[in-house]
Amino acid sequence: MRKILVLLSMSVVWCAVSAQNTFVLSGKITDEKNKELPGAAIVVSPGEKGVVSDARGNYRIDGITEGKYQVRVSFIGYRELTDSVQVSSNSTFNCKLKFVPLNLQEVVVTDNYAETRKKEETLNVEVVNDDFLRQNAGGSLMKSLERLPGVSTIDIGSGHSKPVIRGLGFNRVVVVENGVKHEGQQWGADHxxxxxxxxxxxxxxxKGPASLMFGSDAVGGVIDIKQNHLPVDHSINGEVNLVGKTNNNLLGTSVEVAGRKDWFFARLQATVLDYGDYKVPADSVDIYSYRVPLYKNHLRNTAGYERNWHLSFGIVKPRFQSRFFVSNISSKSGFFANAHGLEPRNVDTELHDKSNRDILYPFQQVDHFKVVNKNWWKYGKTSFTADLGFQRNFRQEKSYYTSHGYMPPVFPDTMSFAADLEREFDKYVYTGTLKASLEQNTQTTYTAGISSEYQENRIDGRGFIIPAFQQFTLGGFLVAKHSFSEKSLLQFGLRFDYGTIKTEAYYDWFSSPTENGSSYLQRAQDLDRSFSNVSWSAGYSYSPEHWLLKVNVGKSFRMPIAKELAANGVNYHHFSYEVGNPDLSAEVSYQLDGGVEYHSQKLAVGITPFLNYFPNYIYLNPTSEHDRLYGNGNQVYIYQQSEVFRLGGELHAHYQLLKSLQVGIMGEYVYSEQLSGEKKGFTLPFSPPASAIVNLKYRKEKFLFFQHAYTSVDYRLTAAQNNIVPPEETTDAYQTVNLGMGGEVKIRQQNLKLSLQVQNLFNTRYFNHTSYYRLINLPESGRNFILNVSIPFSGEIK
Incomplete structure (x- = not known):
């Protein structure tokens, strides 16, 4: 019955929408020399209505209702262009496609969409496309984004990275995929x-507090991932990606096929990656007081694989669309055998060193299934969006059974879990967001919405660190934007959030001696906490010719997570015994952001400073105690809160030395200080040091048999980090050099995109202060050649 009512409601809305007046959008597509471009693809969104230009470069799109639209124009061999257009009658939109103009940063999407987003958002925004990701591919998406100023990662191994924005990471940065917040086991460093x-x-x-639109956890910023490109009507296209990396002998491929006929589209993609143990420029490492030799510079048991698939399909109409995204990410990877559990003497080196591609104990398996439904429809000057999501994250960590403390020397065969199952997490997430946007006039827009999320995380296995929990959040927000002119924008927003978290009691599966004999000790108690808070944000953006000025002030908040409230176990990857604090309050952040940017035909420069204040920042405080009965002798860490002040910013500048030669510099700096608590006067753990990249990039429209050829050199300078929180160690300064080159090659009628990177060209031995492996003096990866070949294809559906 509920489904019937929903369908009837949608039908009523659709009939009402269809009764509106419609207009025609037309124009002409040319290049910089006014040469007509036949066959260019023009797509108008929202609505994703598209056509192809005729033999003279002309196009015509019927059935456009009144409102503001984005027009995306693409043509093979030219840079894609995206711009906005206001439709209130029959309208004309002409455009000239050109090849890579100078922009504020060569790393951003070089079209009008990036410039428009920067002007429409009073916070600082970076926009990158798939070309950037291909040319800067790292071991993961987050490593690929690390080249952006203000963005870094916390790493463990070659393929596990967590995003850090301006020194804030873990549950202070929200990752959004297709409009839905990505939820896994992101509280863990190795996750x-x-x-x-x-x-x-x-x-x-x-970059900056974005809780207003994205809810709790977006204290530090947002990584918003989108799969929004749709094929043009009556077309089929796709791409084959081939990738290889020398450091860990990675081989992989990703194949995508997409098509559209009238109002229906579908897209299918599969990715397969296999890699071996990665190499470091060292023949041994220090694990506290024990020296561990490395066989041929390989980290034992860091091999792994990925098996991913994605399916998207949906309905695309001028005033209504519904898209479904279904995906499954499956991976298996080993933990560095000598560091897991701090038992380097017990590792069977002969077994591990037989092959650098096998995955032995200890290892992890992760399977993440996700379904997202995005809906959009428009009535008059009001548009509505509804995003629904379901996720299941299933994670297992396995290792040989080893008795610690009072655990039995032989694993009993009466347990409900296997002896090798160290930990298991099974998380279910249900998400819903509904938004309405009203264009009162061409100057003022109001957006109101409500979002909710429910999480249930179950645990299993012989090890314990966090209890099973259920978490519910509900929030409502209102955002107003007013444009005094095309150059001046004022934005204000208000949000209210309410959330609850319930953790379940946990008892050891083995008995421990007590004063009255022995008993099963309780590690976690039943806990029921609720939180509520009001967030707000106000900002102003002014963009006169050649300049962009912006300022934003806001308040954000974050609920404590289950680990911070109720942890009580060993974190093998942090080499610590962690204890939660059930009395933690919700974390609050106040931040002031600014930005000044200037760009001309040859010069682009900008600075984006910020100030940040936390009355009650939550952090993991190291104590002088060591737990030898249940914690394998690891140091005890307890979650606490303190008053924290932070400041910093980013600098970026680029200058066109010659027509084809560009030089640039990008730098970042973050300073943090605790103003209260036991560590008053200290910084925050894992604070990134100041760093800068000096870049030289040469572009040539045609070089030998390459089209759009480029060569790039990055010289990264990273300062020493002497401002630490014990037991952290100081980290020396270092410099590395990365090379990049590539272009497009045409073989008969087939285009190929080639990109080659050489990371850490001189095989420099250095330590990353934000890597967990820094604790055991393990250097970063050595020299790595990365080759990516992309083979696009397209056709027409009759």
Whole structure:
């Protein structure tokens, strides 16, 4: 009955929408020399209505209702262009396609969409596309984004990275995929994000407090991942990606096929990656007081694989669309055998060193299934969006059974879990968001919405660190934007959030001696906490010719997570015994952001400073205690809160030395200080040091048999980090050099996109202060050649 009512409601809305007046959008597509471009693809969104230009470059799109639209124009051999147009009658939109103009950064999407997003958002935004990701491919999507100023990662191994924006990471940065917040086991350092970087069209990185639109956890910023490109009507297209990396002998491929006929479209993609143990420029590492030799510079048991698939399909109408995204990310990877559990002497080196591609104990298996439904429809000047999502994250960590403390020396055969199952997490997430946007006039827009999320995380296995929990959040928001002119924008927003978290009691599966004999000790108690808060944001953007000025002030908040409230176990990857604090309050953040940018035909420069204040920042505080009965002798860490002040910013500048030669510099700096608590006067753990990239990039429209050829050199300078929180160690400064080159090659009628990277060209031995492996003096990966070949194809559906 509920489904019937929903269908009837949609039918009524559709009939009402269809009764509106419609107009025609037409125009002409040419190049910079006014040469007509026949066969260019023109897509109008929302609505995703598209056509192809005729023999003279002309096009015509019927059935356009009144409102503001984005027009995306693409043509093989030219840079895609996206711009906005206001339709209130029959309208004309002409455009000239050109080849890579100078922009503020060569890393951003070089079209009008990036410039428009920067002007429409009072926070600082970076926009990158699939070309950038291909040319800067790392071991994961987050490593690929690390080249952006203000973005770094916390790493463990070659393929597990967590995003950090301006020194804030974990549950202070929200990752959004197709409008739905990505939820896995992101509280763990070794728990990488289950995102396939080959399925991404573009990424928007919002730096600063974004809780207003994205809810709790967006204190530090947002990584907004989108798969929004649709094929033109009556067409089929796709791409084959081939990738290889020398450091860990990675081989992989990703194949995509998409098509559209009239109002229906579908897209299918599959990705397969296999890699071996990765190499470091060292023949041994220090694990506390024990020296571990490395066989041929390989980290034992860091091999792995990924098996991913994605399916999207939906209905695309001028005033209504519904898209479905279904995906499954599956991976298996080993943990560095000598560091897991701090038992380097017990590792069977002969077994591990037989092959650098096998996956032995200890290892992890992760399977992330996701379904997202995005709906959009428009009535008059009001548009509505509804995003629904379901996710299941299933994760297992396995290792040989080893008795610690009072655990039995032989694993009993009466347990409900296997002896090798160290930990298991099974998380179910249900998400819903409804938004309405009203264009009161061409100057003022109101957006109101409500969002909700329910999580249930179950646990299993012989090890314990966090209890099973259920979490519910509900929030409502209102955002108003007013444009005084095309150059001046004021934005204000208000949001209310309410959330609850319930953790379940947990008892050891083995008995421990007590004063009255022995008993099963309780590690976690039943806990029921609720939180509520009001967030707000106000910002102003002014963009006169050649300049962009913006300022934003806001308040954000974050609920404590289950680990912070109720942890009580060993974190093998942090080499610590962690204890939660059930009395933690919700974290609050106040931040002031600014930005000044200037761009001309040859010069682009900008600075984006920020100030940040936390009255009650939550952090993991190291104590002087060591737990030898249940924690394998690891140091005890307890979650606490303190008053924290932060400041910093990013600098970027680019200058066109010659027609084809560009030089640039990008830098970032973050300063943090605790103003209260036991660590008053200290910084925050894992604070990134100051760093800068000096870049030289040469572009040539045609070089030998390459079209749109480029060569790029990055010289990265990273300062020493002496401002630490014990037991962290100081980290020396270092410099690395990365090379990049590529272009397009045409073989008969087939285009190929080639990109080659050489990361850490001189095989420099250095330490990354934000890597968890820094604790055991493990250097970063050595020299790595990365080759990516993309083979696009297209056809017509009769």
């Amino acid at each position: 990488g994000l289950e995102i396939d970087q080959y399925s991404v069209d573009n990424v928007e990185v919002i």
